[in-house]
Amino acid sequence: MNWDLVWSSFGPIIGGAITGTIPLTLVSFAFGILLALVVALMRLSPNPVITGVARFYVSVIRGTPLLVQLFVIFYGLPSIGVKLDPWPSAIIAFSLNVGGYAAEIIRAAILSVPKGQWEAGHTIGMSRPQTLLRVILPQAARVSVPPLSNTFISLVKDTSLASLILVTELFRNAQQIAAFSQEFMILYLQAALVYWVICLVLSTGQSVLEKRLDRYVAH
Amino acid sequence: MSPTDAPDQREPAQHEPGRREPRVTTVLSARNLAKAFGSNVVLRDIDLDIRRGQVVALIGPSGSGKTTVLRSLNGLEVPDAGTVTFAGSAASAGPGLAIDFSAKVGKKDIAALRDRSAMVFQHYNLFPHMTVLKNIIEGPVQVQKRPRAEAIEEAERLLARVGLADKRDSYPFELSGGQQQRVGIVRALALKPQLLLFDEPTSALDPELVGEVLGVIKELAEEGWTMVIVTHELAFAQHVADEVIFMDGGVVVERGPAAEVLRAPRQERTKLFVKRLQHDV
Numbered sequence: 001m002n003w004d005l006v007w008s009s010f011g012p013i014i015g016g017a018i019t020g021t022i023p024l025t026l027v028s029f030a031f032g033i034l035l036a037l038v039v040a041l042m043r044l045s046p047n048p049v050i051t052g053v054a055r056f057y058v059s060v061i062r063g064t065p066l067l068v069q070l071f072v073i074f075y076g077l078p079s080i081g082v083k084l085d086p087w088p089s090a091i092i093a094f095s096l097n098v099g100g101y102a103a104e105i106i107r108a109a110i111l112s113v114p115k116g117q118w119e120a121g122h123t124i125g126m127s128r129p130q131t132l133l134r135v136i137l138p139q140a141a142r143v144s145v146p147p148l149s150n151t152f153i154s155l156v157k158d159t160s161l162a163s164l165i166l167v168t169e170l171f172r173n174a175q176q177i178a179a180f181s182q183e184f185m186i187l188y189l190q191a192a193l194v195y196w197v198i199c200l201v202l203s204t205g206q207s208v209l210e211k212r213l214d215r216y217v218a219h
Numbered sequence: 220m221s222p223t224d225a226p227d228q229r230e231p232a233q234h235e236p237g238r239r240e241p242r243v244t245t246v247l248s249a250r251n252l253a254k255a256f257g258s259n260v261v262l263r264d265i266d267l268d269i270r271r272g273q274v275v276a277l278i279g280p281s282g283s284g285k286t287t288v289l290r291s292l293n294g295l296e297v298p299d300a301g302t303v304t305f306a307g308s309a310a311s312a313g314p315g316l317a318i319d320f321s322a323k324v325g326k327k328d329i330a331a332l333r334d335r336s337a338m339v340f341q342h343y344n345l346f347p348h349m350t351v352l353k354n355i356i357e358g359p360v361q362v363q364k365r366p367r368a369e370a371i372e373e374a375e376r377l378l379a380r381v382g383l384a385d386k387r388d389s390y391p392f393e394l395s396g397g398q399q400q401r402v403g404i405v406r407a408l409a410l411k412p413q414l415l416l417f418d419e420p421t422s423a424l425d426p427e428l429v430g431e432v433l434g435v436i437k438e439l440a441e442e443g444w445t446m447v448i449v450t451h452e453l454a455f456a457q458h459v460a461d462e463v464i465f466m467d468g469g470v471v472v473e474r475g476p477a478a479e480v481l482r483a484p485r486q487e488r489t490k491l492f493v494k495r496l497q498h499d500v
Contacts, residue, residue, distance in 0.1 A: 120344035124358030138348045216390040
Protein backbone atom coordinates (compact mmCIF):
# COMPACT_ATOMS: atom_id res chain seq x y z
CA MET A 1 0.00 0.00 0.00
CA ASN A 2 1.34 3.37 -0.99
CA TRP A 3 0.74 5.29 2.24
CA ASP A 4 2.63 8.35 1.05
CA LEU A 5 0.22 8.63 -1.83
CA VAL A 6 -2.76 8.14 0.50
CA TRP A 7 -1.67 10.91 2.83
CA SER A 8 -0.65 13.33 0.13
CA SER A 9 -3.93 12.78 -1.74
CA PHE A 10 -6.19 13.69 1.16
CA GLY A 11 -5.06 17.31 0.78
CA PRO A 12 -6.40 17.89 -2.74
CA ILE A 13 -9.47 15.69 -2.13
CA ILE A 14 -10.55 17.53 1.02
CA GLY A 15 -9.54 20.79 -0.66
CA GLY A 16 -11.87 19.91 -3.52
CA ALA A 17 -14.64 19.30 -1.02
CA ILE A 18 -14.08 22.69 0.62
CA THR A 19 -13.72 24.76 -2.54
CA GLY A 20 -15.96 22.71 -4.83
CA THR A 21 -18.41 20.17 -3.43
CA ILE A 22 -19.57 22.10 -0.35
CA PRO A 23 -20.12 25.55 -1.89
CA LEU A 24 -21.70 23.98 -4.97
CA THR A 25 -24.10 22.08 -2.74
CA LEU A 26 -24.96 25.04 -0.52
CA VAL A 27 -25.54 27.52 -3.32
CA SER A 28 -27.55 25.07 -5.45
CA PHE A 29 -29.65 23.98 -2.51
CA ALA A 30 -30.44 27.56 -1.49
CA PHE A 31 -31.54 28.53 -5.00
CA GLY A 32 -33.29 25.19 -5.40
CA ILE A 33 -35.40 25.64 -2.25
CA LEU A 34 -36.42 29.15 -3.26
CA LEU A 35 -37.41 27.85 -6.67
CA ALA A 36 -39.22 24.91 -5.07
CA LEU A 37 -41.24 27.24 -2.84
CA VAL A 38 -42.35 29.27 -5.85
CA VAL A 39 -43.22 26.14 -7.82
CA ALA A 40 -45.07 24.62 -4.84
CA LEU A 41 -47.18 27.78 -4.52
CA MET A 42 -47.81 27.74 -8.27
CA ARG A 43 -48.99 24.13 -7.96
CA LEU A 44 -51.48 25.27 -5.28
CA SER A 45 -52.77 28.18 -7.36
CA PRO A 46 -56.41 28.08 -8.49
CA ASN A 47 -55.29 29.16 -11.98
CA PRO A 48 -54.98 26.06 -14.23
CA VAL A 49 -52.36 27.69 -16.50
CA ILE A 50 -50.08 28.39 -13.55
CA THR A 51 -50.48 24.90 -12.10
CA GLY A 52 -49.94 23.47 -15.59
CA VAL A 53 -46.61 25.24 -15.99
CA ALA A 54 -45.51 24.05 -12.56
CA ARG A 55 -46.54 20.45 -13.23
CA PHE A 56 -44.72 20.44 -16.56
CA TYR A 57 -41.52 21.68 -14.94
CA VAL A 58 -41.67 19.09 -12.15
CA SER A 59 -42.43 16.34 -14.65
CA VAL A 60 -39.46 17.21 -16.90
CA ILE A 61 -37.00 17.49 -14.01
CA ARG A 62 -38.07 14.26 -12.38
CA GLY A 63 -38.40 12.43 -15.67
CA THR A 64 -34.90 13.06 -17.04
CA PRO A 65 -31.46 12.07 -15.69
CA LEU A 66 -29.53 14.73 -13.83
CA LEU A 67 -26.46 13.96 -15.93
CA VAL A 68 -28.43 14.67 -19.10
CA GLN A 69 -29.68 17.95 -17.61
CA LEU A 70 -26.08 18.95 -16.84
CA PHE A 71 -24.92 18.08 -20.36
CA VAL A 72 -27.80 19.94 -22.02
CA ILE A 73 -26.88 23.09 -20.11
CA PHE A 74 -23.09 22.89 -20.44
CA TYR A 75 -22.54 21.17 -23.79
CA GLY A 76 -25.92 21.75 -25.45
CA LEU A 77 -26.69 25.40 -24.86
CA PRO A 78 -23.56 26.73 -26.64
CA SER A 79 -24.95 25.45 -29.94
CA ILE A 80 -27.81 27.91 -29.60
CA GLY A 81 -25.41 30.64 -28.59
CA VAL A 82 -25.59 30.38 -24.80
CA LYS A 83 -22.11 29.68 -23.46
CA LEU A 84 -21.84 29.15 -19.74
CA ASP A 85 -18.78 28.38 -17.63
CA PRO A 86 -18.67 25.10 -15.70
CA TRP A 87 -19.62 26.64 -12.34
CA PRO A 88 -22.71 28.57 -13.46
CA SER A 89 -23.79 25.57 -15.55
CA ALA A 90 -23.52 23.27 -12.54
CA ILE A 91 -25.34 25.67 -10.22
CA ILE A 92 -28.18 26.13 -12.70
CA ALA A 93 -28.55 22.40 -13.32
CA PHE A 94 -28.46 21.43 -9.65
CA SER A 95 -30.78 24.26 -8.60
CA LEU A 96 -33.33 23.29 -11.24
CA ASN A 97 -33.04 19.68 -10.14
CA VAL A 98 -33.51 20.40 -6.43
CA GLY A 99 -36.36 22.75 -7.34
CA GLY A 100 -38.25 19.95 -9.06
CA TYR A 101 -37.93 17.44 -6.27
CA ALA A 102 -38.31 19.81 -3.33
CA ALA A 103 -41.38 21.48 -4.87
CA GLU A 104 -43.39 18.32 -4.38
CA ILE A 105 -42.12 17.96 -0.80
CA ILE A 106 -43.02 21.55 0.07
CA ARG A 107 -46.40 21.31 -1.62
CA ALA A 108 -47.28 18.20 0.37
CA ALA A 109 -46.06 19.85 3.58
CA ILE A 110 -48.22 22.94 2.99
CA LEU A 111 -51.23 20.72 2.31
CA SER A 112 -50.58 18.78 5.51
CA VAL A 113 -51.26 21.86 7.65
CA PRO A 114 -54.92 21.73 8.73
CA LYS A 115 -57.35 24.13 7.03
CA GLY A 116 -58.30 25.48 10.45
CA GLN A 117 -54.86 27.11 10.66
CA TRP A 118 -55.61 29.20 7.56
CA GLU A 119 -58.96 30.15 9.08
CA ALA A 120 -57.39 31.06 12.41
CA GLY A 121 -54.95 33.32 10.57
CA HIS A 122 -57.76 34.93 8.60
CA THR A 123 -59.97 35.47 11.64
CA ILE A 124 -57.28 37.48 13.42
CA GLY A 125 -57.14 39.62 10.30
CA MET A 126 -54.14 38.24 8.42
CA SER A 127 -54.05 38.31 4.63
CA ARG A 128 -53.31 35.12 2.71
CA PRO A 129 -49.58 35.88 2.25
CA GLN A 130 -49.29 36.87 5.90
CA THR A 131 -50.98 33.65 7.02
CA LEU A 132 -48.78 31.62 4.69
CA LEU A 133 -45.60 33.21 6.01
CA ARG A 134 -46.34 33.34 9.73
CA VAL A 135 -48.69 30.41 10.29
CA ILE A 136 -48.51 27.84 7.52
CA LEU A 137 -44.85 27.74 6.42
CA PRO A 138 -43.41 27.39 9.94
CA GLN A 139 -45.61 24.33 10.43
CA ALA A 140 -44.90 23.01 6.94
CA ALA A 141 -41.17 23.39 7.64
CA ARG A 142 -41.35 20.87 10.45
CA VAL A 143 -43.02 18.32 8.19
CA SER A 144 -40.65 18.87 5.31
CA VAL A 145 -37.31 18.75 7.15
CA PRO A 146 -36.81 14.96 6.97
CA PRO A 147 -37.53 14.64 3.22
CA LEU A 148 -35.65 17.86 2.40
CA SER A 149 -32.66 16.57 4.35
CA ASN A 150 -32.65 13.53 2.11
CA THR A 151 -32.70 15.80 -0.94
CA PHE A 152 -29.81 17.77 0.53
CA ILE A 153 -27.72 14.68 1.23
CA SER A 154 -28.42 13.33 -2.25
CA LEU A 155 -27.30 16.64 -3.68
CA VAL A 156 -23.93 16.41 -1.92
CA LYS A 157 -23.29 13.13 -3.72
CA ASP A 158 -24.83 14.25 -7.02
CA THR A 159 -22.37 17.16 -7.24
CA SER A 160 -19.74 14.56 -8.19
CA LEU A 161 -21.41 14.62 -11.62
CA ALA A 162 -20.11 18.18 -12.02
CA SER A 163 -16.66 16.64 -12.53
CA LEU A 164 -17.94 15.66 -15.97
CA ILE A 165 -18.46 19.28 -16.95
CA LEU A 166 -15.00 20.23 -15.70
CA VAL A 167 -15.89 21.69 -12.29
CA THR A 168 -12.96 21.30 -9.94
CA GLU A 169 -14.44 19.53 -6.96
CA LEU A 170 -13.76 16.58 -4.71
CA PHE A 171 -14.20 13.79 -7.22
CA ARG A 172 -12.46 15.49 -10.12
CA ASN A 173 -9.36 15.99 -7.96
CA ALA A 174 -9.45 12.31 -6.98
CA GLN A 175 -9.84 11.27 -10.62
CA GLN A 176 -6.87 13.35 -11.70
CA ILE A 177 -4.57 11.92 -9.04
CA ALA A 178 -5.80 8.42 -9.87
CA ALA A 179 -5.09 8.85 -13.57
CA PHE A 180 -1.64 10.18 -12.80
CA SER A 181 -0.69 7.54 -10.18
CA GLN A 182 -2.72 4.65 -11.64
CA GLU A 183 -3.91 3.89 -8.05
CA PHE A 184 -7.62 3.84 -8.88
CA MET A 185 -8.80 1.71 -5.97
CA ILE A 186 -7.07 3.83 -3.34
CA LEU A 187 -8.11 7.19 -4.74
CA TYR A 188 -11.75 6.32 -5.37
CA LEU A 189 -12.09 4.77 -1.92
CA GLN A 190 -10.61 7.94 -0.45
CA ALA A 191 -13.14 10.01 -2.34
CA ALA A 192 -15.94 7.75 -1.12
CA LEU A 193 -14.71 8.11 2.46
CA VAL A 194 -14.76 11.91 2.31
CA TYR A 195 -18.32 11.93 0.86
CA TRP A 196 -19.38 9.55 3.58
CA VAL A 197 -17.96 11.72 6.37
CA ILE A 198 -19.70 14.80 4.96
CA CYS A 199 -23.02 12.92 4.88
CA LEU A 200 -22.54 11.63 8.42
CA VAL A 201 -22.09 15.18 9.65
CA LEU A 202 -25.20 16.26 7.75
CA SER A 203 -27.28 13.43 9.19
CA THR A 204 -26.34 14.54 12.68
CA GLY A 205 -27.31 18.09 11.81
CA GLN A 206 -30.63 16.79 10.53
CA SER A 207 -31.44 15.10 13.85
CA VAL A 208 -30.63 18.25 15.78
CA LEU A 209 -32.84 20.34 13.50
CA GLU A 210 -35.70 17.86 13.72
CA LYS A 211 -35.53 17.89 17.52
CA ARG A 212 -35.60 21.66 17.54
CA LEU A 213 -38.60 21.87 15.25
CA ASP A 214 -40.41 19.20 17.27
CA ARG A 215 -40.36 21.19 20.46
CA TYR A 216 -43.95 22.32 20.08
CA VAL A 217 -45.40 18.91 19.31
CA ALA A 218 -46.66 16.37 21.81
CA HIS A 219 -44.52 13.25 22.04
CA MET B 220 -62.80 42.54 33.28
CA SER B 221 -63.29 46.27 33.44
CA PRO B 222 -65.65 47.92 30.95
CA THR B 223 -62.65 49.15 28.97
CA ASP B 224 -62.19 45.60 27.74
CA ALA B 225 -65.37 45.89 25.80
CA PRO B 226 -65.04 49.37 24.40
CA ASP B 227 -67.93 49.21 22.01
CA GLN B 228 -70.28 47.22 24.06
CA ARG B 229 -72.14 49.64 26.25
CA GLU B 230 -74.03 52.75 25.40
CA PRO B 231 -73.49 55.67 27.68
CA ALA B 232 -76.19 55.56 30.35
CA GLN B 233 -78.88 57.33 28.48
CA HIS B 234 -82.36 57.27 29.86
CA GLU B 235 -85.12 58.00 27.47
CA PRO B 236 -88.30 59.37 28.88
CA GLY B 237 -90.59 56.65 30.07
CA ARG B 238 -88.03 53.91 29.71
CA ARG B 239 -85.56 52.64 32.21
CA GLU B 240 -83.42 50.64 29.84
CA PRO B 241 -80.54 52.22 28.04
CA ARG B 242 -81.15 52.91 24.37
CA VAL B 243 -80.53 49.81 22.31
CA THR B 244 -78.29 50.01 19.29
CA THR B 245 -77.98 47.50 16.52
CA VAL B 246 -74.41 46.31 16.02
CA LEU B 247 -75.07 44.05 13.09
CA SER B 248 -77.87 43.48 10.63
CA ALA B 249 -77.95 40.74 8.05
CA ARG B 250 -80.65 40.56 5.41
CA ASN B 251 -81.61 37.73 3.07
CA LEU B 252 -78.34 35.82 3.36
CA ALA B 253 -78.36 32.97 0.88
CA LYS B 254 -75.85 30.37 -0.12
CA ALA B 255 -75.84 27.19 -2.16
CA PHE B 256 -73.19 24.67 -3.10
CA GLY B 257 -74.37 23.61 -6.53
CA SER B 258 -77.96 22.51 -6.11
CA ASN B 259 -77.55 22.07 -2.37
CA VAL B 260 -79.08 25.11 -0.67
CA VAL B 261 -77.37 25.71 2.66
CA LEU B 262 -78.84 29.11 3.54
CA ARG B 263 -82.05 30.78 2.47
CA ASP B 264 -83.32 34.22 3.45
CA ILE B 265 -81.51 34.54 6.73
CA ASP B 266 -82.14 37.78 8.62
CA LEU B 267 -80.29 38.73 11.78
CA ASP B 268 -80.33 41.78 14.01
CA ILE B 269 -77.92 41.85 16.87
CA ARG B 270 -78.05 44.62 19.41
CA ARG B 271 -75.16 45.89 21.44
CA GLY B 272 -74.55 43.63 24.42
CA GLN B 273 -76.94 41.00 23.16
CA VAL B 274 -76.15 37.29 23.22
CA VAL B 275 -77.69 35.27 20.42
CA ALA B 276 -77.60 31.47 20.41
CA LEU B 277 -77.89 29.66 17.10
CA ILE B 278 -79.18 26.14 17.54
CA GLY B 279 -80.28 23.42 15.18
CA PRO B 280 -79.34 19.98 13.89
CA SER B 281 -76.07 19.50 12.08
CA GLY B 282 -76.32 20.61 8.47
CA SER B 283 -78.95 23.19 9.41
CA GLY B 284 -76.71 26.05 8.25
CA LYS B 285 -76.09 27.61 11.65
CA THR B 286 -72.30 27.34 11.39
CA THR B 287 -72.42 28.72 7.85
CA VAL B 288 -74.30 31.78 9.12
CA LEU B 289 -71.70 32.31 11.82
CA ARG B 290 -68.79 31.88 9.42
CA SER B 291 -70.40 34.28 6.95
CA LEU B 292 -70.26 37.01 9.59
CA ASN B 293 -66.47 36.56 9.70
CA GLY B 294 -65.95 36.20 5.97
CA LEU B 295 -64.86 32.57 6.29
CA GLU B 296 -67.79 31.74 4.03
CA VAL B 297 -69.04 34.15 1.43
CA PRO B 298 -72.81 34.06 0.90
CA ASP B 299 -74.09 34.22 -2.69
CA ALA B 300 -76.58 36.95 -1.87
CA GLY B 301 -77.79 39.15 0.94
CA THR B 302 -76.31 42.02 2.91
CA VAL B 303 -74.43 42.46 6.14
CA THR B 304 -74.34 45.84 7.82
CA PHE B 305 -72.23 46.78 10.80
CA ALA B 306 -73.14 49.95 12.65
CA GLY B 307 -70.44 52.56 13.04
CA SER B 308 -69.35 52.82 16.61
CA ALA B 309 -68.75 56.02 18.51
CA ALA B 310 -65.99 54.50 20.62
CA SER B 311 -63.79 53.32 17.79
CA ALA B 312 -64.87 56.22 15.58
CA GLY B 313 -65.08 53.67 12.83
CA PRO B 314 -67.50 54.22 10.00
CA GLY B 315 -70.28 51.77 9.37
CA LEU B 316 -69.84 48.90 7.00
CA ALA B 317 -72.26 47.56 4.45
CA ILE B 318 -71.52 44.56 2.26
CA ASP B 319 -73.79 43.38 -0.52
CA PHE B 320 -72.93 39.78 -1.29
CA SER B 321 -74.88 39.89 -4.57
CA ALA B 322 -72.27 42.30 -5.88
CA LYS B 323 -68.60 41.45 -6.16
CA VAL B 324 -67.10 41.14 -2.69
CA GLY B 325 -63.51 42.29 -2.51
CA LYS B 326 -60.66 41.52 -0.14
CA LYS B 327 -61.23 44.86 1.53
CA ASP B 328 -64.82 43.99 2.39
CA ILE B 329 -63.80 40.69 3.90
CA ALA B 330 -60.97 42.36 5.82
CA ALA B 331 -63.42 44.94 7.15
CA LEU B 332 -65.74 42.18 8.37
CA ARG B 333 -62.86 40.48 10.15
CA ASP B 334 -61.86 43.77 11.68
CA ARG B 335 -65.20 43.90 13.49
CA SER B 336 -65.69 40.31 14.56
CA ALA B 337 -63.51 37.55 15.96
CA MET B 338 -64.10 33.83 15.90
CA VAL B 339 -63.63 31.12 18.51
CA PHE B 340 -63.40 27.73 16.82
CA GLN B 341 -64.70 24.34 17.81
CA HIS B 342 -61.23 22.84 17.56
CA TYR B 343 -59.55 25.95 19.03
CA ASN B 344 -57.17 26.27 16.04
CA LEU B 345 -54.42 27.73 18.15
CA PHE B 346 -51.10 28.15 16.37
CA PRO B 347 -49.13 25.10 17.56
CA HIS B 348 -45.73 26.62 16.83
CA MET B 349 -46.31 29.68 19.00
CA THR B 350 -46.48 29.98 22.76
CA VAL B 351 -49.77 30.96 24.38
CA LEU B 352 -48.62 34.57 24.64
CA LYS B 353 -47.54 34.72 21.00
CA ASN B 354 -50.85 33.23 19.91
CA ILE B 355 -52.63 36.07 21.64
CA ILE B 356 -50.47 39.00 20.56
CA GLU B 357 -50.08 37.86 16.95
CA GLY B 358 -53.21 39.65 15.74
CA PRO B 359 -52.81 42.84 17.78
CA VAL B 360 -49.10 43.22 16.87
CA GLN B 361 -48.92 41.87 13.30
CA VAL B 362 -52.29 42.99 12.00
CA GLN B 363 -53.48 45.85 14.17
CA LYS B 364 -49.93 47.22 14.57
CA ARG B 365 -50.38 47.92 18.25
CA PRO B 366 -47.20 48.40 20.31
CA ARG B 367 -45.81 45.05 21.38
CA ALA B 368 -45.38 45.97 25.04
CA GLU B 369 -48.97 47.13 25.24
CA ALA B 370 -50.23 43.96 23.54
CA ILE B 371 -48.24 41.77 25.95
CA GLU B 372 -49.59 43.63 28.95
CA GLU B 373 -53.12 43.26 27.66
CA ALA B 374 -52.60 39.55 26.89
CA GLU B 375 -51.25 38.88 30.37
CA ARG B 376 -54.20 40.64 31.93
CA LEU B 377 -56.68 38.64 29.85
CA LEU B 378 -54.85 35.39 30.60
CA ALA B 379 -54.99 36.08 34.31
CA ARG B 380 -58.65 36.81 33.88
CA VAL B 381 -59.35 33.29 32.56
CA GLY B 382 -57.03 31.69 35.13
CA LEU B 383 -54.14 30.91 32.79
CA ALA B 384 -51.52 33.47 33.81
CA ASP B 385 -48.97 30.72 34.46
CA LYS B 386 -49.41 29.29 30.96
CA ARG B 387 -48.18 32.29 29.00
CA ASP B 388 -44.98 30.54 27.87
CA SER B 389 -46.51 27.10 27.30
CA TYR B 390 -47.15 25.65 23.87
CA PRO B 391 -50.73 24.67 23.02
CA PHE B 392 -49.94 20.93 23.11
CA GLU B 393 -49.07 21.28 26.78
CA LEU B 394 -52.58 22.47 27.64
CA SER B 395 -55.83 20.58 28.18
CA GLY B 396 -58.67 21.14 25.71
CA GLY B 397 -60.46 23.43 28.14
CA GLN B 398 -57.30 25.50 28.62
CA GLN B 399 -56.70 25.68 24.88
CA GLN B 400 -60.22 26.91 24.30
CA ARG B 401 -59.83 29.57 26.98
CA VAL B 402 -56.70 30.72 25.15
CA GLY B 403 -58.76 30.69 21.95
CA ILE B 404 -61.26 33.00 23.63
CA VAL B 405 -58.50 35.32 24.88
CA ARG B 406 -57.01 35.42 21.37
CA ALA B 407 -60.37 36.64 20.08
CA LEU B 408 -60.82 39.15 22.93
CA ALA B 409 -57.37 40.62 22.37
CA LEU B 410 -58.52 41.85 18.96
CA LYS B 411 -61.14 44.03 20.71
CA PRO B 412 -63.86 43.11 18.22
CA GLN B 413 -67.36 44.55 18.21
CA LEU B 414 -68.76 41.06 17.92
CA LEU B 415 -67.58 37.72 19.28
CA LEU B 416 -68.46 34.59 17.34
CA PHE B 417 -68.37 31.12 18.91
CA ASP B 418 -68.59 28.01 16.74
CA GLU B 419 -69.62 25.15 19.02
CA PRO B 420 -66.96 26.16 21.52
CA THR B 421 -67.41 23.14 23.79
CA SER B 422 -68.22 20.39 21.29
CA ALA B 423 -64.67 19.07 21.10
CA LEU B 424 -64.16 19.06 24.86
CA ASP B 425 -64.29 16.20 27.33
CA PRO B 426 -67.46 16.58 29.42
CA GLU B 427 -65.60 17.52 32.58
CA LEU B 428 -63.90 20.44 30.79
CA VAL B 429 -67.05 21.99 29.33
CA GLY B 430 -67.89 23.89 32.49
CA GLU B 431 -64.72 25.97 32.63
CA VAL B 432 -65.23 27.22 29.08
CA LEU B 433 -68.93 27.93 29.48
CA GLY B 434 -68.08 29.77 32.70
CA VAL B 435 -65.79 32.15 30.81
CA ILE B 436 -68.38 32.76 28.09
CA LYS B 437 -71.04 33.46 30.69
CA GLU B 438 -68.85 36.04 32.36
CA LEU B 439 -68.23 37.72 29.02
CA ALA B 440 -71.98 37.89 28.51
CA GLU B 441 -72.43 39.50 31.90
CA GLU B 442 -69.75 42.06 31.05
CA GLY B 443 -71.75 43.16 28.06
CA TRP B 444 -69.90 41.64 25.11
CA THR B 445 -72.00 41.16 22.01
CA MET B 446 -71.90 37.51 21.01
CA VAL B 447 -73.29 34.97 18.61
CA ILE B 448 -72.90 31.39 19.80
CA VAL B 449 -73.52 28.23 17.82
CA THR B 450 -74.12 25.60 20.46
CA HIS B 451 -75.73 22.31 21.37
CA GLU B 452 -75.73 23.18 25.06
CA LEU B 453 -79.39 24.11 25.43
CA ALA B 454 -79.27 24.63 29.18
CA PHE B 455 -76.37 27.00 28.69
CA ALA B 456 -78.15 28.78 25.85
CA GLN B 457 -81.20 29.30 28.01
CA HIS B 458 -79.06 30.63 30.80
CA VAL B 459 -76.90 33.02 28.82
CA ALA B 460 -78.64 33.93 25.58
CA ASP B 461 -81.08 36.78 25.18
CA GLU B 462 -82.35 35.41 21.91
CA VAL B 463 -82.37 31.89 20.51
CA ILE B 464 -82.61 31.20 16.81
CA PHE B 465 -83.53 27.70 15.72
CA MET B 466 -82.43 26.77 12.20
CA ASP B 467 -83.17 23.73 10.12
CA GLY B 468 -82.57 23.03 6.45
CA GLY B 469 -80.92 26.40 5.85
CA VAL B 470 -83.81 28.52 7.10
CA VAL B 471 -84.75 30.12 10.40
CA VAL B 472 -87.61 28.05 11.77
CA GLU B 473 -88.20 29.89 14.99
CA ARG B 474 -86.67 32.75 16.94
CA GLY B 475 -87.42 34.56 20.15
CA PRO B 476 -86.43 35.02 23.76
CA ALA B 477 -84.40 32.05 24.99
CA ALA B 478 -86.90 30.84 27.55
CA GLU B 479 -89.75 30.93 25.03
CA VAL B 480 -88.03 29.07 22.23
CA LEU B 481 -86.44 26.45 24.47
CA ARG B 482 -89.26 25.95 27.00
CA ALA B 483 -92.32 26.55 24.91
CA PRO B 484 -91.43 26.22 21.25
CA ARG B 485 -94.25 26.94 18.81
CA GLN B 486 -92.98 25.10 15.74
CA GLU B 487 -93.17 21.32 15.48
CA ARG B 488 -89.57 21.02 14.28
CA THR B 489 -88.28 23.09 17.18
CA LYS B 490 -90.25 20.99 19.66
CA LEU B 491 -88.79 17.79 18.24
CA PHE B 492 -85.24 19.12 18.27
CA VAL B 493 -85.39 20.49 21.80
CA LYS B 494 -86.98 17.32 23.09
CA ARG B 495 -84.41 15.09 21.43
CA LEU B 496 -81.47 17.10 22.68
CA GLN B 497 -82.79 17.26 26.21
CA HIS B 498 -83.20 13.50 26.20
CA ASP B 499 -79.66 13.06 25.02
CA VAL B 500 -78.27 15.11 27.86
